[in-house]
Amino acid sequence: MSRTEDVLRRNKGNGGSLIGYFPLGYPSLKESIDAAVVMCESGVDVLELGIPYSDPVMDGIVIQQATEQALANGFRLRHTFDAIREVTSRVSAPVLVMTYWNPVMQYGQEKFASELAAVGASGAITPDLIPDEASGWIGATNNHGLDRVFLATPTSSPARTESACANSVGFVYAVSTMGITGAREDLDQKAKQVVAEVRTQSSDSMTAVGIGVSTAAQVRDINSYADGAIVGSAFVKAYQQGGLDGLRRKVSELAKGKSK
Amino acid sequence: MVQKLTEQVGPYFGEFGGRFVPESLIAALDELDETYQHAKNDPEFIAELAHLHKTYTGRPSIITEAPKFAASIGDIRVFLKREDLNHTGSHKINNVLGQALLAKRMGKSRIIAETGAGQHGVASATAAALLGLECVVYMGAVDTVRQALNVARMRLLGAEVIPVTTGSRTLKDAINEALRDWVANVENTHYLLGTVAGPHPFPTMVRDFHSVIGIEARQQMLDQFGSLPDVVAACVGGGSNAIGIFHAFLDDESVRLVGMEAAGDGVDTLRHAATLSMGRPGVLHGAKSYLLQDEDGQTLESHSISAGLDYPGVGPEHAWLKDIGRAEYIPVTDTEAMEALKLLSRNEGIIPAIETAHALAGIEKLMPTLRPGSKILVNLSGRGDKDMETAAKYFGLI
Numbered sequence: 001m002s003r004t005e006d007v008l009r010r011n012k013g014n015g016g017s018l019i020g021y022f023p024l025g026y027p028s029l030k031e032s033i034d035a036a037v038v039m040c041e042s043g044v045d046v047l048e049l050g051i052p053y054s055d056p057v058m059d060g061i062v063i064q065q066a067t068e069q070a071l072a073n074g075f076r077l078r079h080t081f082d083a084i085r086e087v088t089s090r091v092s093a094p095v096l097v098m099t100y101w102n103p104v105m106q107y108g109q110e111k112f113a114s115e116l117a118a119v120g121a122s123g124a125i126t127p128d129l130i131p132d133e134a135s136g137w138i139g140a141t142n143n144h145g146l147d148r149v150f151l152a153t154p155t156s157s158p159a160r161t162e163s164a165c166a167n168s169v170g171f172v173y174a175v176s177t178m179g180i181t182g183a184r185e186d187l188d189q190k191a192k193q194v195v196a197e198v199r200t201q202s203s204d205s206m207t208a209v210g211i212g213v214s215t216a217a218q219v220r221d222i223n224s225y226a227d228g229a230i231v232g233s234a235f236v237k238a239y240q241q242g243g244l245d246g247l248r249r250k251v252s253e254l255a256k257g258k259s260k
Numbered sequence: 261m262v263q264k265l266t267e268q269v270g271p272y273f274g275e276f277g278g279r280f281v282p283e284s285l286i287a288a289l290d291e292l293d294e295t296y297q298h299a300k301n302d303p304e305f306i307a308e309l310a311h312l313h314k315t316y317t318g319r320p321s322i323i324t325e326a327p328k329f330a331a332s333i334g335d336i337r338v339f340l341k342r343e344d345l346n347h348t349g350s351h352k353i354n355n356v357l358g359q360a361l362l363a364k365r366m367g368k369s370r371i372i373a374e375t376g377a378g379q380h381g382v383a384s385a386t387a388a389a390l391l392g393l394e395c396v397v398y399m400g401a402v403d404t405v406r407q408a409l410n411v412a413r414m415r416l417l418g419a420e421v422i423p424v425t426t427g428s429r430t431l432k433d434a435i436n437e438a439l440r441d442w443v444a445n446v447e448n449t450h451y452l453l454g455t456v457a458g459p460h461p462f463p464t465m466v467r468d469f470h471s472v473i474g475i476e477a478r479q480q481m482l483d484q485f486g487s488l489p490d491v492v493a494a495c496v497g498g499g500s501n502a503i504g505i506f507h508a509f510l511d512d513e514s515v516r517l518v519g520m521e522a523a524g525d526g527v528d529t530l531r532h533a534a535t536l537s538m539g540r541p542g543v544l545h546g547a548k549s550y551l552l553q554d555e556d557g558q559t560l561e562s563h564s565i566s567a568g569l570d571y572p573g574v575g576p577e578h579a580w581l582k583d584i585g586r587a588e589y590i591p592v593t594d595t596e597a598m599e600a601l602k603l604l605s606r607n608e609g610i611i612p613a614i615e616t617a618h619a620l621a622g623i624e625k626l627m628p629t630l631r632p633g634s635k636i637l638v639n640l641s642g643r644g645d646k647d648m649e650t651a652a653k654y655f656g657l658i
Contacts, residue, residue, distance in 0.1 A: 055427070055544060055545070056436075057281075057282070057439040057440060068426070077555075077556035102542045102557040102559075104557075105557065106557030127282050128281055130279060130280075153287075156283060160286060164283065178446060179443060
């Protein structure tokens with residue numbers, strides 16, 4: 001049974017959940033670990049740690065620049081496991097990685113899954129891996145009891161949304177809007193439609209909404225119809241502007257969106 | 261029954277190809293695939309594209325024999341398939357017109373494109389002007405400098421050129437930026453990808469639009485020179501001109517297919533773009549293929565004097581043709597390419613693009629394996645006008 005799903009289910013009806021993203025190795029491995037811990041201390045229910053990648057096509061400029069800097073500062077793929085081991089020893093929240101597919105393919109998907117499980121990670125979100133291409137990954141994550149999160153989007157057909165639900169473990173990532181990561185003032189109403197389609201296809205799947213979420217009001221709104229709100233760029237920006245204290249304040253502020 | 265090599269239609273070529281893109285793009289790829297599948301069997305579409313090629317592109321392109329150039333290399337005959345004579349100066353227009361017509365069929369009013377050397381960007385801007393589409397071209401900031409003339413051409417044609425300042429600031433990053441634009445604007449925008457890479461159906465569709473090169477050349481060789489060539493040669497960056505001329509010959513076992521990759525400063529240095537020679541399989545820009553990458557799967561920066569070959573990936577069909585041994589791929593350095601550029605210019609009065617010069621330079625490397633009198637068909641994929649500044653500097657001409 002997925003711990004991530006448990007957390008989302010437990011929080012449902014109690015204000016919902018906040019899922020927070022931070023890139024590993026940014027600005028250094030140690031500082032990113034501290035940032036992750038601070039996020040959990042200030043109201044994040046599920047952590048999403050990004051693995052820096054040279055060609056992040058799903059990311060906007062904030063996360064692009066942060067992950068580019070992480071790589072320039074010497075981030076290596078193997079650091080992922082060191083970081084997660086430490087984070088999971090310090091926090092109780094489920095920890096997922098967010099990774100583009102090529103690093104996993106090069107590491108070996110079975111080995112990657114095995115080592116993720118060994119350091120206490122709950123699973124992975126794979127933004128450029130669709131279920132159609134994921135037979136190996138589905139096998140590897142099943143072998144090691146890991147969550148795997150696929151995406152459902154405003155343009156996904158009912159059949160594709162059904163596939164995302166059927167193949168995801170933990171939750172389904174409902175993409176709020178057509179676009180890349182980065183804060184937006186107005187969240188598309190399409191997010192509601194995506195969540196509604198997920199509910200239609202799979203009444204018992206947990207689903208969280210991400211892309212563009214940056215305010216407590218958005219977190220509240222999303223948790224009124226979905227099972228969690230995913231925030232990334234807004235946290236990275238808060239860290240850039242105010243360090244760990246700035247990050248702590250931003251997470252606390254957005255976590256207020258979970259109060260009913 | 262064994263399927264012919266020419267009948268491979270994706271999404272996979274052996275283990276290569278596929279769709280490694282965010283779910284947000286799948287609906288657009290499905291729509292494109294469906295539209296293309298319908299159009300390619302629709303007499304009206306076929307006639308419309310053929311008419312444009314005849315009256316606008318200038319097809320069929322001719323074949324020119326290059327006897328003095330050949331004699332300077334050895335006892336061989338060299339034939340040039342003159343894609344440089346196409347409107348806009350390269351083979352790129354073949355694919356661009358096809359896709360621009362598809363964009364109109366899909367009711368999309370805006371096209372976006374990536375460009376390295378600027379040739380695909382210029383062709384896209386041209387098609388957009390012709391067909392009344394809005395056009396945005398993403399170009400690495402490094403490339404906007406070394407191909408400044410093409411930036412001016414695109415702007416004159418009415419396109420918006422956006423310099424890309426992230427990553428290595430070259431073609432790879434221009435593709436990333438175009439993909440990001442597409443994810444956000446997919447409802448009214450067609451991504452007019454310029455090479456045989458990317459997610460299905462791009463590798464197959466772009467190949468089909470360029471296959472006219474090989475279809476014409478094969479018939480021209482038979483009609484004008486009495487036999488098929490012994491070797492077909494082309495430069496390979498993403499691989500569009502190479503697959504375009506190779507494809508019609510895939511099932512001609514007697515014809516050797518050779519792709520010349522950019523070796524930059526040399527494949528023993530870190531500064532090259534010889535993806536098939538030096539890379540290994542992975543995923544980049546939506547397809548599984550060979551790529552230049554480090555141990556962690558991070559894409560490496562490529563290097564070539566020619567912006568059009570300066571790409572760390574390659575189309576999946578080339579990866580497959582290499583692995584099954586049907587085509588071979590050899591590296592050619594900057595220096596070798598520039599010498600060949602000069603040689604063809606002086607001997608034949610034809611200034612090739614620096615990309616194309618790689619194919620010409622590679623012929624010499626094949627000599628030990630060729631019979632006397634061998635016929636070499638080279639895809640003269642583009643003309644060198646855009647490269648005059650680079651060449652002038654390189655040779656100290658002004």
